[in-house]
Amino acid sequence: MTDRRRLLGMAVPFVAVLGSMIVGLLLIAASGKDVPDAIEAFMDGAFGSAFAIGASINRAVTLSLVGLGFILAFRANLTNVGGEGQIAVGGIAATALGLWPPIASLPLGLAVIVPLLGGTLAGAFWGGIAGFMKVRFGTNEVISTLLLGFVALLAVYWCVQSTALLRQPQTSSATLPESLQIADAAKLPSLTGNAESPLHIGLVICLLLAVATAIVLQRSTFGLRLRAIGLNELAARRAGMPGGIMMVVALAMAGAFGGLAGAIMLQGEQYYLKTGFSSGYGFDGLVVGLLSRGSTLGVLAGALFFGFLRSGGISMEIMAQVPAALTLVIQGLIVIAVAGSVILVEKLQGAR
Amino acid sequence: MEEMLAVFIASTLRLAMPLMLAASGELVSERAGVLNLSLEGMMLTAAFFGALGSWASGNPYLGVACAILASVVVSAVQAWLSVNLRANQLVVGIGFNILALGATTLLYRIIFGGLSREEIPGLPKLAVKGLSDLPFAGTAFFQQSVIVYVGLALIVLIWAMLNHTSFGLAVRAVGDEPRSADKAGIPVAATRWKAVLITGFMAGFAGAFISIADIHTFTENMTNGAGYLALAAVIFGGWNVGRTIAACLLFGAATALQFQLPAMGIHVPTAFLLMLPYLLALLAVAGVVGRLEPPTSLTLPFQRGK
Structure with a gap:
């Protein structure tokens, strides 16, 4: 049965x-x-060329990461709705580190790795705040992660509006409110070596983390504890599990995945910070997490679907005015x- | 200085109005045990259909009716999912918000095309005879849109209903102890349904206020988080009408500072001022005002005999 x-x-x-x-x-x-026209535009934008496929997979990488974070926290019955904000703080941290000359001159790929880690930590911090509020004040994490999301999006706005923060030097009145482009050394290496395809090593990072997540959820004590807390927090606490710390860690991990996603978006394709750069990926990643029913493979499948859907949708707007x-x-x-x-x-x- | 203060109070009231309308409606539903994260989506849907109705008919009052109707339809689906299908209220709410953002943007593009900002017939501002000319209070309180006065009356009605009618008692009963309420013969499902529909009605008013009374057009995602602020206000207000309204006014005042401070020559980064309402809301939900007790059965579906 x-x-x-x-x-x-x-x-x-x-x-x-x-x-x-x-x-x-x-x-x-x-x-x-015209429906056939729209479908053709959709297919073209999603699968039509090496560029289209690479861009779609890059999108799927972002969505997978947010989705993986979501299912980790969801195992402990915590709903992380703050992916958008976590991407934003991750992007801010990655930009700041990617623009800092001492980092760009680091050897052994550290120029790439340090901003990625910085973004991850920023996201973890952002998610951790919600966890702390949940444990300390009993604040529902749905509301707190949402509100933190708004604050983070405005923080991006603040960063690119103020030259004291990340805005590029204002040489004329036409200088856009954006950061400078991050150092070349901080950009993610291409995966294929093909200049046609934007596909970068974010895919490898994402797949490794997906395997790690699956192992943690299914084979580790930590995963079991998350599930115990999700099923019955009181019973888990009585059984001697540190329920409060587990919840903070779970939301911080969800945030870390979001922050990493933001850093990868920035270092992989966008290269400079601008308002709204997260453009809905946090919410799409949430949807991916929800649909996966807690399965890592489900997250990857859903992320691929939504990655291609997004690429196709954009192309439909440009080519078929849908x-x-x-x-x-x-x-x-x-x-x-x-x-x-x-x-x-x-x-x-x-x-x- | 006094003139500035009067303007500040007037803009606080104007900015707090959609929050107050939405939050007071949401309060009823939450007291009955149903959380509508979809408040944002209801408001956005209402803002759009209100603008559309007003534009198509040339009559802003018909626009308000369209707004309320659209929002009530959304709330009915929400009620069916939350009460009858016992779906996860948070997840459903998020779904509605995504859907509302997508659907209103799509329809706007299809009907109005591109990025045009079609001006719609708006509601007139109503200067209350005799009072609007008062030196200070006139500017501060008595030169608002018609909908403000109607809205304030509705909020008083909601307060009276919750605290002084048998329906209000039933609402609170099904929100706290649905099992006992059921045994006492109170129809749990029907009471929750009515409460959610009241939320839809008020969210419709709130959306109509934004597009028809305040901005006089529709723009994509024009509610921009107002629904979430209203939800935070309910928590801040400890599920009490008076305190919820006070929280909305506080959020409104924080938003009004964006316009007021630069006018007074005080330079604070705009981003910080934009952040202020959300920061206050965060502090609020963290319980700086003291730990607050939500209705016991909030977000918990009810099923007889289980």
């Missing part, structure tokens, strides 16, 4: 994705745009459908 139950559990995200995509197609048709907001509609519908079908699935599973 367990096989059937697992199959049912996995069927839900698939059905939700499929149904939402159909709604998306209907919306394109309803808006009077607003990219369509992908948001599809995502929102997927989340609602999956969340709404939980009881239905339980009933079906229980009924054999």
Whole structure:
């Protein structure tokens, strides 16, 4: 029976994705745009060239990292909604370190690694605040991570508005509110060596971390403890587990993944900080985490799907004049459908 | 100086208004045990359909009606998912917010095209006869949009309903002890449904205020976190109407400083002032005002006999 139950559990995200995509197609048709044209533009932007595929996979890397962090914390029944803010603080830290000359001259690839670690730590700190608030004051982490997200996004704005922080020197009134480009030595190396493809070693980092996450969740004492706290915090505490510390660590780890994602976005493709550079990846990563039902493979699959969806969506907007907001509609519908079908699935599973 | 203070109070009230409307509605639902993270999405949906209705009909009052209708429809789906399907309220709320952002942006692009900022017929400001000319209070309180006065009346109504009617008692009962309420013959599901619909109604008002009364157009993601601030205000206010309204006014005042301080020649980084409401909200939810007790069954679905 367990096989059937697992199959049912996995069927839900698939059905939700499929149904939402159909709604998306209907919306394109309803808006009077040419559906085959839109599909062609979508395919072209998602898979059409080495560049498109590389860009889509890079997007998937960001989403996977946020999603992996999400499922780690979710194992302890903590919902991290702050991915967007964690990406933002990670990006700030990576930019600051990537622009600092002493770091850029470090040998042995440290010029790349130090900003990545800096971003990771910044994210961990940001997530840790929410964990601390949860343990110390009983603040619901959903609200605190959301609010911290807004603060972090405004911190990016602050950093690029003020020359005392990260804004490039203002030579004329036309100087954009952006940082300078980070040092070449701090940029992530290309994975393929092909100048056509933006694919960078973020993919390798992401896959290694995915394996590590799977091991931690399934084979380690730490993973077991997270699950125990998630299932019954009081019982876990009575059993002698340091419940409070575990919760702070869980949210800090989720934040660390977000911060690393931000650093990779910055060092991998964007190279300079600007307002809104996180552009919704935090929320998309959250969706990926939710859909995965706690499975690492599920995160990777979902991230690939949404990575290609995003690339295709952007191309659809440019080439077929279908607003990219369509992908948001599809995502929102997927989340609602999956969340709404939980009881239905339980009933079906229980009924054999 | 006095004139500036009057302007400051007026803009505080104007900026706090959507928060007060949304938060007082959300308060009812949370007292009944249902958390609507979708408040942001309801407000954004309302702002859009309000603008659309006002633009299409040329009548801002019809726009307000459209806004409320749209938001109530969203809240009905939320109620069905939260109460009947017993879905995770936080996750569903996030889903609605993503959907609302996507759908309103998409529809705006389809209907109005590109990045045009179509001006819509807005609600007039209503200078209260005799009072608006008062030297100080006139500028501060009595030159607001019509919706402000209606909204304030609705908030008083909500307060009275929660504290002095049997429905209010039922709302609090199903939010704290749904099992006992059920045994006492109070229909738990129906009461929660009504509470969520009230949230939708008020969020609709709030959204209409933003697009029709205040800005006179719709822009993408124009609520920009107001719904989350309203949620924080409910927590800050300890699930009490008066204190929640006070929290909204505080957030409104923090936002109003953005315009006020530069006018007074005080230079504080804009980013910090923009951050201020969220920082205050963070302090609030961290319980600087004392540890607050939420309704006992908040976010917990109810199922008889389980």
